[in-house]
Amino acid sequence: MLPIPFLLLFLSSVLSPSSAADFCVADLSLPTTPAGFSCKKESTVTVSDFVFSGLSVTGNTSNILKAAVTPAFSSQFAGVNGLDISAARLDFAIGGVVPLHTHPAASEVFLVTQGTILAGFISSSNSVYYKTLHKGDLMVFPQGLLHFQVQRGGSPAVAFAAFSSTNPGLQIVSLALFGNSLPSPLVEKVTFLDDEEVKKLKKVLGGTG
Numbered sequence: 742m743l744p745i746p747f748l749l750l751f752l753s754s755v756l757s758p759s760s761a762a763d764f765c766v767a768d769l770s771l772p773t774t775p776a777g778f779s780c781k782k783e784s785t786v787t788v789s790d791f792v793f794s795g796l797s798v799t800g801n802t803s804n805i806l807k808a809a810v811t812p813a814f815s816s817q818f819a820g821v822n823g824l825d826i827s828a829a830r831l832d833f834a835i836g837g838v839v840p841l842h843t844h845p846a847a848s849e850v851f852l853v854t855q856g857t858i859l860a861g862f863i864s865s866s867n868s869v870y871y872k873t874l875h876k877g878d879l880m881v882f883p884q885g886l887l888h889f890q891v892q893r894g895g896s897p898a899v900a901f902a903a904f905s906s907t908n909p910g911l912q913i914v915s916l917a918l919f920g921n922s923l924p925s926p927l928v929e930k931v932t933f934l935d936d937e938e939v940k941k942l943k944k945v946l947g948g949t950g
């Protein structure tokens with residue numbers, strides 16, 4: 742049997758939190774990698790790294806979507822780096838929409854805090870799940886599935902989203918189809934849309950070809 746002091750020393754070395762990192766606050770001075778940012782030296786980490794006030798600001802909805810997304814990902818909120826979690830604020834003017842999109846790397850929970858929003862997603866078997874959400878309602882969008890949010894009613898809406906990744910990724914279907922240089926005949930072939938509609942959408946969404 743070990744004498745008690747040695748036992749305590751042994752236990753403290755096994756249980757010491759310094760043997761594993763509690764967090765990996767992003768070092769924004771170094772480039773990001775697919776695994777996230779490098780960790781800031783713990784001696785330089787402060788409480789400010791774990792607090793982000795950017796979501797208190799109303800986003801600018803003067804754009805084609807009449808909506809704005811303000812992210813709190815690791816580039817903005819260094820403390821979430823490495824924790825598989827992040828957040829965003831969504832502002833919707835009247836008529837605002839976040840068009841059909843996917844976050845390939847994250848599930849999302851979406852909380853309405855103001856106004857009314859019609860939100861939904863489409864499963865990979867093409868079942869559709871959509872509902873009008875009111876203040877206080879929470880909806881989940883499972884990872885990778887196509888989903889959307891549309892403002893309803895006579896007042897602007899605000900929502901907050903939380904993601905199960907520091908880097909959820911974003912692909913908007915309309916931009917993927919009509920906002921790039923994929924030649925129109927090919928877009929028509931792979932979407933079954935006619936030439937007129939494809940050219941019209943490319944013009945609106947900045948596509949060429």
Ligand SMILES: *[C@@H]1O[C@H](CO)[C@@H](O)[C@H](O)[C@H]1NC(C)=O
Nearest residue numbers: 799800801802803804805809
């Ligand atoms: C919002 O964005 C529009 C279009 O980019 C710009 O003209 C306007 O000045 C912005 N408003 C504010 C308050 O930043």
